[in-house]
Amino acid sequence: MNDNCNHCAGLDRSRLLHKAIAEAGKGLPAIEPGMPTPAGTGLSRRRFIAHGLGAALAVYGATRLDFRAFHEGIAEAATAPPQQVLVSIFLEGGADALSVLSPQGDPLYRKYRTSLALAGGTPLAEDTRLYWHPALGGLQQLYGEKKVTVMPAIGYTHADQSHFTSRHYWEVGATDTRLNTGWLGRYLDVVGTASNPLQGLSLDDTLAPSLATGKVPVAAITAPDQYDFWSNRVWGEVQDRMLETFGLFGRQPADPALRTAGGVAVQVDKLRNQLLPFQGQDGKPGYTSPVTYPTSDDDFPKKLAGLAAMLGAGLPLRAVAMSAPGEYDTHSDQPGALASGLQLTSDSLLAFQRDLEARGLANRVLVHVWSEFGRRAEQNGSNGTDHGAAGVGFLVGSRVKGQMVGEFPGLQSGLDDDGNVVATADFRGVYSSLLEQWLGVDAGKVIPGASSFQRTQLVA
Amino acid sequence: MPSVAAYRGRFGPAQAERLLWRAGFGPRRNEAQKLAQLGLADAVHSLVYPGREHFVGPQPHDEKGRPLAPYDAWGHDHLWWLDRMIRTSRPLVERMTLVWHDWFATSNQGVGSQRLMIGQNNLFRAHGLGSFHELLNRVTEDPAMLVWLNGSDNSKYSPNENYGREMMELFTLGAGRGYTETDVRQNARALTGFRNDWKRNVGLTNFRYDPKYHDTGTKTIFRKRGAFTWKDSCRLCVTHPDHPSFFVAKLWSYFVPTAPDAHTAAALQQLYVKSGYEIRPVLAAILRHPALYTGPRMVKSPVLYTAGLLRRLGRPIDTSAWTWLDSMAGQQLFYPPNVAGWDDTRWLDTARWRGRWWIAQYALNPYALDPGKAKQPYDAKKLIHDAVGFWRNPALGPGTTVALQAFARNVVADARKDKWKQQQYPPMAQNALRHLIAVSPEFQTA
Numbered sequence: 001m002n003d004n005c006n007h008c009a010g011l012d013r014s015r016l017l018h019k020a021i022a023e024a025g026k027g028l029p030a031i032e033p034g035m036p037t038p039a040g041t042g043l044s045r046r047r048f049i050a051h052g053l054g055a056a057l058a059v060y061g062a063t064r065l066d067f068r069a070f071h072e073g074i075a076e077a078a079t080a081p082p083q084q085v086l087v088s089i090f091l092e093g094g095a096d097a098l099s100v101l102s103p104q105g106d107p108l109y110r111k112y113r114t115s116l117a118l119a120g121g122t123p124l125a126e127d128t129r130l131y132w133h134p135a136l137g138g139l140q141q142l143y144g145e146k147k148v149t150v151m152p153a154i155g156y157t158h159a160d161q162s163h164f165t166s167r168h169y170w171e172v173g174a175t176d177t178r179l180n181t182g183w184l185g186r187y188l189d190v191v192g193t194a195s196n197p198l199q200g201l202s203l204d205d206t207l208a209p210s211l212a213t214g215k216v217p218v219a220a221i222t223a224p225d226q227y228d229f230w231s232n233r234v235w236g237e238v239q240d241r242m243l244e245t246f247g248l249f250g251r252q253p254a255d256p257a258l259r260t261a262g263g264v265a266v267q268v269d270k271l272r273n274q275l276l277p278f279q280g281q282d283g284k285p286g287y288t289s290p291v292t293y294p295t296s297d298d299d300f301p302k303k304l305a306g307l308a309a310m311l312g313a314g315l316p317l318r319a320v321a322m323s324a325p326g327e328y329d330t331h332s333d334q335p336g337a338l339a340s341g342l343q344l345t346s347d348s349l350l351a352f353q354r355d356l357e358a359r360g361l362a363n364r365v366l367v368h369v370w371s372e373f374g375r376r377a378e379q380n381g382s383n384g385t386d387h388g389a390a391g392v393g394f395l396v397g398s399r400v401k402g403q404m405v406g407e408f409p410g411l412q413s414g415l416d417d418d419g420n421v422v423a424t425a426d427f428r429g430v431y432s433s434l435l436e437q438w439l440g441v442d443a444g445k446v447i448p449g450a451s452s453f454q455r456t457q458l459v460a
Numbered sequence: 461m462p463s464v465a466a467y468r469g470r471f472g473p474a475q476a477e478r479l480l481w482r483a484g485f486g487p488r489r490n491e492a493q494k495l496a497q498l499g500l501a502d503a504v505h506s507l508v509y510p511g512r513e514h515f516v517g518p519q520p521h522d523e524k525g526r527p528l529a530p531y532d533a534w535g536h537d538h539l540w541w542l543d544r545m546i547r548t549s550r551p552l553v554e555r556m557t558l559v560w561h562d563w564f565a566t567s568n569q570g571v572g573s574q575r576l577m578i579g580q581n582n583l584f585r586a587h588g589l590g591s592f593h594e595l596l597n598r599v600t601e602d603p604a605m606l607v608w609l610n611g612s613d614n615s616k617y618s619p620n621e622n623y624g625r626e627m628m629e630l631f632t633l634g635a636g637r638g639y640t641e642t643d644v645r646q647n648a649r650a651l652t653g654f655r656n657d658w659k660r661n662v663g664l665t666n667f668r669y670d671p672k673y674h675d676t677g678t679k680t681i682f683r684k685r686g687a688f689t690w691k692d693s694c695r696l697c698v699t700h701p702d703h704p705s706f707f708v709a710k711l712w713s714y715f716v717p718t719a720p721d722a723h724t725a726a727a728l729q730q731l732y733v734k735s736g737y738e739i740r741p742v743l744a745a746i747l748r749h750p751a752l753y754t755g756p757r758m759v760k761s762p763v764l765y766t767a768g769l770l771r772r773l774g775r776p777i778d779t780s781a782w783t784w785l786d787s788m789a790g791q792q793l794f795y796p797p798n799v800a801g802w803d804d805t806r807w808l809d810t811a812r813w814r815g816r817w818w819i820a821q822y823a824l825n826p827y828a829l830d831p832g833k834a835k836q837p838y839d840a841k842k843l844i845h846d847a848v849g850f851w852r853n854p855a856l857g858p859g860t861t862v863a864l865q866a867f868a869r870n871v872v873a874d875a876r877k878d879k880w881k882q883q884q885y886p887p888m889a890q891n892a893l894r895h896l897i898a899v900s901p902e903f904q905t906a
Contacts, residue, residue: 164570177622229817232828234892238885241870242892248863252901257717257757261901262859264808 084438085311087367088184088210088321091345093329094163096385097374097392097421099338100136101152101408105129108411112378116334116385124150126404135343138350139394146402147353149395149458153406153414154430155423159373159389163329167372171209173431174448182210183431184319185218186446187439192216192318199318203303208321229272243272290358293351294344298325301348308355311365318439328371332382345369349396362398366438366459369394370427377411377419389420393430399438401460405430429453462727464745467753471500474855475753481760481906482715483507483747484551486768488516489852504747508589508740510550517547520777528777531575535783537568538793541581542786543777545767556588556743557581558763559714561793564599564631565801566608568794573604573663577794580604589740592707593698596631600690601654603667609799612654612667616675624648626799627697634710638702639682646679647696650688698737704729711742713804716751717758724749757905759807762789765816768906769823769898772851781822789815808904820898827894829887836886838875840868843886847893860900864893 102118103109106129110117121131122140130152132140142148156175160166169175173183181189184200192199193216200211200218211218229243247269252262287309293301303322311317325348326341349367356362374391390409406425408414416422432443432450437459443450469475476496480487484507487495495503520528520543522536530540545554561584568577580602587595599605600623606612609623624647628639653674657666669690679688681696688696697703708728712720720728728742735741746752760768763786770776786792790812796802827850829836837843844864848856856864871889875881897903 229814231821231892231895232825233831234888234895237874238871238888238892241867241874242896245863245867245896248866249860249901251859251862253857253859255756255905257759257905258857258859258901260759260808261904264810264813265899265901267810268813 082314082364083316083318084440085317085365086184086319086434086439087307087365088208088319089345089349089367089369090167090208090321090323091326091328091341091369091371092167092323093327093371094166094373094375094387095328095371095391096330096334096338097152097388097390098377098385099334100133100342100392101130101150102133103129103408103411104131106408106411108377112411114379115383116379124404126150127152127408129410130408133339133342135339136346138346138348139396142350142353142396143402146460147396147398147400149400149402149405151393151395151405151425151430152408153374153390153421153424154370154393154427155373155390156426156428157423159420159423161373161387161389163372163387168209170370170372170427173210173428173446176448179448180212181214182208182212183446184210184321185213187435187441188218188319189213189215190441190445191439196316198316201317201320203307203320203322211319211321244269246272289355291351291354293355294347296325296344298344300325300344301351304348304352305355308352308359308361311356311361312359324369330375330384331380331386332384334379334384353396353398357398366395366397366399366434368430368434369396374421377415377421389416389418390423393427395458399459401457403457405456405458425456426453429455430458433458462723462730464724464727464731464748465750466745466748467500467750469750469753471503471753472496475500476503478753478906479503479507479747480551481764481768482752482758484555485545485764486771486906488771489774500748504744507552507747508744510553512549513553514549515544515547516549517774518776520547523779523781530578535780537574537578538783538786539777539780540578541793542763542767542770542782545763546770546777552743553585553588556739557584559711560584560588560595562714562796562801563710564605565796565799566604567796567798571604571607573607574794576604576607576664581794589743591737592739593694593737595739596627596694596698597691599631600627600651600694601667601669603656603664606654606656606667607664611651612656614648614652614654615673616649616652617673619645619648619652619675621645621648624651624693627651627693630800632697632703632706633700634702634706637706638700643681646681646688647693649675649677650679650681650693651690653690704732707732708742711739712746715746716749716755718751718755720749720751724751759804759905761802761804761807762786762791762812762815762819763793764906765789765904766819766823769820769903773823773827775823775826779822782819785815785819785822788812789819813899816904817899820895820903824891824894824898828891831884831887831891834887834890836890838872838882838886840865840872843868843872843889843893847890847897850890850894851897854897854902856897856900856902860897860902863900864896867896868893 098109098113099116099118101124104119105123118131118133121134124130124132139148143150156169160169165177168177171182172179188200188211192213198219199216200213202208202211202219207218230239231242234242246265249265250262252258287306289305289309293305307320324341324345326345327337328341330338352367353362356365370393371391373388375385375388377388380386406423409422409424414422428447428450432447432453433455435441435443435446436455437457447453473492473496477487477492480492480495495506498506520539522528528536528540528543530536548554561581566577566580568574571577583598583602587598600611605623609626610620611623614620614623621644625644627647628644629635633639653669653671655668655670655673656664659665674689676687678685681688681693682700684696686692705725708725709719712728728745731745732738732742766782766786783792790807791802836846848854868889871885875885
């Protein structure tokens with residue numbers, strides 16, 4: 001990480017925090033992420049919903065929704081016809097588009113990337129100047145099956161080079177720093193219901209800003225087998241008795257703060273009991289997948305496996321957001337870090353697609369992979385790259401058209417005054433097209449100034 | 461001038477304890493008893509005029525015994541401040557520092573320098589009980605704030621409204637109260653002129669006011685015209701007729717969970733204006749107000765909860781775990797969630813309660829009894845008595861007491877048939893009871 005990047009320092013710390021939690025978690029017993037499904041567990045769907053999911057949810061924007069309404073909302077929504085699902089996957093840090101799809105056919109590429117230039121591999125059928133990064137075999141395979149749409153220079157004009165600002169623009173679907181609902185959140189405000197928090201599901205530690213709604217509830221899920229409690233030097237039946245006591249804290253006098261604290265303790269008690277069946281055993285999740293996902297210390301493949309299983313169980317999801325594994329803010333020593341993140345992301349997405357196909361769900365799910373910006377054409381002095389403008393994105397799924405959106409503008413005439421690749425497609429146009437063609441709503445209700453952005457046929 | 465009501469009931473250890481929670485981080489051993497002996501007026505006086513600071517107890521260190529590196533090591537900023545909360549002789553100064561950290565919420569997520577963040581923190585500490593006008597002046601030219609809300613990006617060549625807007629919306633007037641979008645834009649012009657440099661291996665540096673970048677033209681703010689500068693901006697906001705009501709309502713909300721009645725609010729506003737926008741007299745009046753002693757309890761924030769446990773235990777900072785534990789519970793110092801600060805109505809949910817469970821577990825770690833060796837009475841009542849005594853006899857309501865009794869009786873019954881259980885279960889039960897008390901509704905609130 002280069003030290004001339006003020007904003008990256010914060011990015012780094014935010015990651016370290018997550019890492020600190022994860023490492024601290026290593027000291028705790030039996031932490032094995034994964035989401036339950038009826039498959040292989042012998043549970044009926046009703047019990048699955050009651051025991052597995054509702055309980056594991058942190059519900060946002062639904063303070064007046066009590067537990068019963070919540071379960072009923074899910075049950076009700078689950079009986080509705082299946083919805084199209086959009087899965088948003090974020091490459092955090094600004095992925096280097098010129099390595100993801102290296103322009104080996106551009107005469108200036110090796111001049112700008114003196115030590116970082118990639119060589120060999122497979123060119124894209126649609127633009128033979130561009131070569132797939134060697135770690136992206138999974139996406140390349142799906143591209144060959146017409147299941148990947150490539151966006152080689154996606155972004156917006158006058159790209160902001162702050163991680164936070166640019167990411168915010170992508171999350172809210174507008175270049176507006178004050179907008180505080182996400183573009184998927186506003187979509188859910190149009191089509192969603194007040195009783196189904198699962199309609200917008202964040203699969204990260206915190207609620208993804210793109211899912212922030214103005215009206216309807218959305219949820220963040222943690223793996224149910226991570227909801228454990230224990231105490232030092234208390235075990236066996238004494239520990240069981242101890243944990244049973246949470247539920248008794250609910251009997252409190254009229255004081256509102258005491259009642260809140262007691263009430264949450266009772267919720268914790270319910271939740272803990274509901275999740276007991278899903279406490280992982282021997283590191284195995286409480287569901288089975290029809291395909292094999294990559295093995296990794298990172299939870300990403302497990303989250304996708306769990307997501308496919310949840311969709312297989314008929315849960316009423318509409319928009320899902322999660323972060324991809326890997327380190328994309330590659331100011332220094334770029335090659336290794338970039339390759340490992342891309343490899344796991346791509347391999348996992350291939351497995352996810354095959355999983356959906358095996359479950360007969362592939363026509364209902366579309367994956368959008370994005371990053372807040374690309375990186376400078378000319379590499380820096382630390383064998384890395386600094387913040388740029390246009391980035392790279394993909395749409396993955398059986399229903400995508402598989403036709404390039406925008407084009408690679410070339411390094412001769414396609415750079416701005418700062419030496420950054422200019423955008424040839426606007427992310428708000430892609431959002432508008434997805435809303436209209438995939439999610440079936442008027443983009444004008446979701447994206448500010450939607451009519452001014454060019455639409456592309458994205459769905460076959 | 462209307463007067464502010466003062467509490468006239470009994471001021472015993474229970475009332476003193478509540479004051480110590482609201483105006484500080486909870487009592488140390490015997491502290492509530494000592495404070496109660498002063499009586500209400502002197503007790504409040506001792507908090508708002510605490511004298512020179514000294515620290516009580518051992519120096520903080522990490523788990524390997526190394527001193528904290530608050531400017532450099534990740535998470536040590538949090539530990540550094542938590543240590544002050546635990547050991548300071550001026551708890552209200554630290555508490556007000558926390559209030560201002562929330563009021564002028566600045567996150568290191570955007571600043572990227574623990575040194576600048578701690579610099580701002582020390583500003584809050586030095587000026588937190590003085591003049592609000594002076595505090596606002598200093599915050600406006602504070603480097604961390606200049607970075608956080610783009611004050612040093614705001615020049616006559618390219619105005620940036622970020623600070624100019626939040627100054628009105630979040631810091632002095634409240635959203636949509638007494639200002640227009642034109643006022644925001646004009647205020648941004650008045651605030652131009654701050655600059656800073658960036659240097660390799662140093663980072664952000666040389667924060668300064670450079671008149672070349674200041675827009676010297678005439679501005680119209682709140683219908684007043686002038687060639688205003690940043691100091692005029694601060695003055696215009698503080699002397700705005702809608703500022704005292706905003707100030708009083710916001711300050712009050714940190715100490716009392718129910719809004720003040722109209723008479724109290726008006727009296728506090730008058731007190732504030734007559735004093736020349738001084739914080740201390742308003743604060744002292746709030747701390748003496750009957751609503752603080754007779755009103756409902758407040759949910760502790762995660763940091764207050766952690767500092768309170770450690771003060772009660774007399775345990776110094778000896779592990780860096782508190783940073784991620786408090787984050788898990790929803791409050792990492794120097795990282796408020798956004799410009800509006802933390803949401804005090806959302807400290808507890810199922811995930812955050814679990815964070816507090818681990819905070820309590822870590823707090824109790826060094827005190828855990830070894831079930832194979834420790835001797836504890838095989839008697840439910842005595843076990844509870846000892847556990848409550850471990851925490852220096854806090855007042856527990858009937859709901860919590862019944863829960864503890866049910867647990868202790870069940871464990872004693874479970875052990876009935878086995879001799880070894882009668883030896884090992886009581887120490888385990890003692891560990892469990894201490895932990896259960898630490899997460900009880902009484903300990904989550906004050």
